Amino acid sequence: MLKTLLATLLPLAIAVPAQAAALDANQATARDIFSHLIAYKTEVGQAQVPVMANYLADKFRAAGFPDSDIHIIPHGETAAMVVRYRGNGSGGKPIALMAHMDVVTAKPEDWQRDPFTLIEENGYFYGRGTEDIKSGVTVLAANFIRLKKEGFVPTRDLIIVYTGDEETTQDTMDDLVKNHRDLVDAEFALNTDAGGGELGENGKPLVYGLQTAEKAYASFELTTRNAGGHSSLPRKDNAIYELADALKKVQAYQFPVMWNDTTIASFKALGATTQGKVGQAMRDFASNPHDAAAAAVLADEPSEVGKTRTTCVATLLRGGHADNALPQSATATINCRVFPGVAIDSVRQTLQDQVGPKVEVTLVGKAITSEASPLRPDVVAAVTKAVHSIRPGVAVTPVQESGATDGIYFRAVGIPTYGVGGLFMKNSDAFAHGLNERIPVKSFYDDLAYWHVLLTTLAGPPVTQ
Ligand SMILES: [Zn+2]
Structure with missing residues (x-):
């Protein structure tokens, strides 16, 4: 009887997770x-x-x-x-x-x-x-x-x-x-x-990020058009080749380096705990954002590049309509993350200047620009107090996010x-x-x-x- 009872109880006992705190x-x-x-x-x-x-x-x-x-x-x-x-x-x-x-x-x-x-x-x-x-x-x-x-x-x-x-x-x-x-x-x-806090892999709190700015999200389409024709009679002008040329120009272009109070403060804080040449570049950039060499190192880091400039990247492609026809149009989507304070249309104009007047550059959907929010002392103080109530002593650092x-x-x-x-x-x-x-x-x-x-x-x- 006892044995049977144990046999029924044991698997149950194992299946029940450790008692959570009340x-x-x-x-x-x-x-x-x-x-x-x-x-x-x-x-x-x-x-x-x-x-x-x-x-x-x-x-x-x-x-x-x-x-x-x-x-x-x-x-x-x-x-x-x-x-x-x-x-x-x-x-x-x-x-x-x-x-x-x-x-x-x-x-x-x-x-x-x-x-x-x-x-x-x-x-x-x-x-x-x-x-x-x-x-x-x-x-x-x-x-x-x-x-x-x-x-x-x-x-x-x-x-x-x-x-x-x-x-x-x-x-x-x-x-x-x-x-x-x-x-x-x-x-x-x-x-x-x-915003939010980061824990190290050992579970210890590292830093709290107070988000004061975010980049705007804007997608543009680049479109080339052509009269088309029979693919047995190819010509020099071709919508797909022209789009490819335009895309190579977008790939090669870098928007100018930018910064604000939040990004400087965040590079300063991150630089204090980041090793190697990236850490050095963070510290150098924080003390002198005109340091082109430091900006170049940060631009090579996917996690950091968005904090130093507007970025645009090709994400979608379509074109042509038949195997045996010269394409009548070709379109690529370019997704941009726009630095706070930069007008969306100025990004469109920059892309237009890069690809030349024969390529149509149009905004897809809506996009809005926003400024970085000022670091209000009352908000920073209250957030710091609240963070320290759950994680005493953790550094509170302003951050700018590349998402929106x-x-x-x-x-x-x-x-x-x-x-x-x-x-x-x-x-x-x-x-x-x-x-x-x-x-x-x-x-x-x-x-x-x-x-x-x-x-x-x-x-x-x-x-x-
Ligand atoms: Zn969400």
Whole structure:
């Protein structure tokens, strides 16, 4: 009997993971919301963003937020959501808090676990959106709920701005700043979807990056046209050869070296811990950005080149229409990451100047430029305090990112925006947009605590020194 009992119990005992530390009430609320959010398939085209927004609206209502301060703004199959936490106004204009509800498409058959089930395993939370950025959606919501429960009255309104298509067209954010400015207007914005901490492979925190600038995303098409004809009668003029010539010119061209306060500060900080000639180039560039030799070394590093200039690269190609016909047109897509403050049309003009007047150069879709946001001392101080509350002593460094988030729309209309996500991650754990996306469990609960410190510092009663 005992033997049978043991035989049934033993495999069970082995299958049960090590007991997780008991969660406090706020952590349990956050975990519950997080697991619900991961389950909504908020990929483009699934029409699940509004459903998820309704779930969140119920949570906010239950916490005591009035209906009049909860807004779901439909936009095609997706939606944006805005929730206002009213303050007493003594601290000035509102602060906007950003995250996006949509996720990059995940193919379950390629994943080791179901991407739409939150799975806690080996100290990680797995699931699509755990890193990008349903953790951010969760920690903002959970902190609004907690602060309400604590009776916190902010000195200024706090406005959650959840967008619904950051990973694709970014139309919901565009719509909010253009058509619902009154709902989202703020003195500055804090974005969960950028910035964050880096852990070394040994798990020790290395640095925290406070994102103050991001490059604009712009794609251009280069097109050559030709009358075409029979391929048995080739001529010197040929749309494909002319496009190839144009592409070689784009390949050879380098945009001028640029810098701002953020990139100089970030090279200074990175240079202090980076070995070899790249580290030397970072230090040299930080002390003298006119140092062409240092800039050239950084330009050879794929991870650094984007921080020193606008970059453009060929990404798509099409042309011709039959094996036996001279091509009537050929088109290449050039994707550019535009340095903050550079006008999109000046990039188009530069490409045009490089390839010559016979090649059409056109912008694909929309693109907006944004300036780098100034390093506000109050934001830097509050972020540093919040970072140190979870990771004491870690250096906080401004960074400029080469990708672009919804934050660029706020910056473009003059609302300074800071990427201040609270997740600490190892580089080897970063699978956002990819397979088996995950975040350390500890980092999730730290992120939750971090935002509580950040919000109560920036919108709490003034501390007498
Ligand atoms: Zn994101």
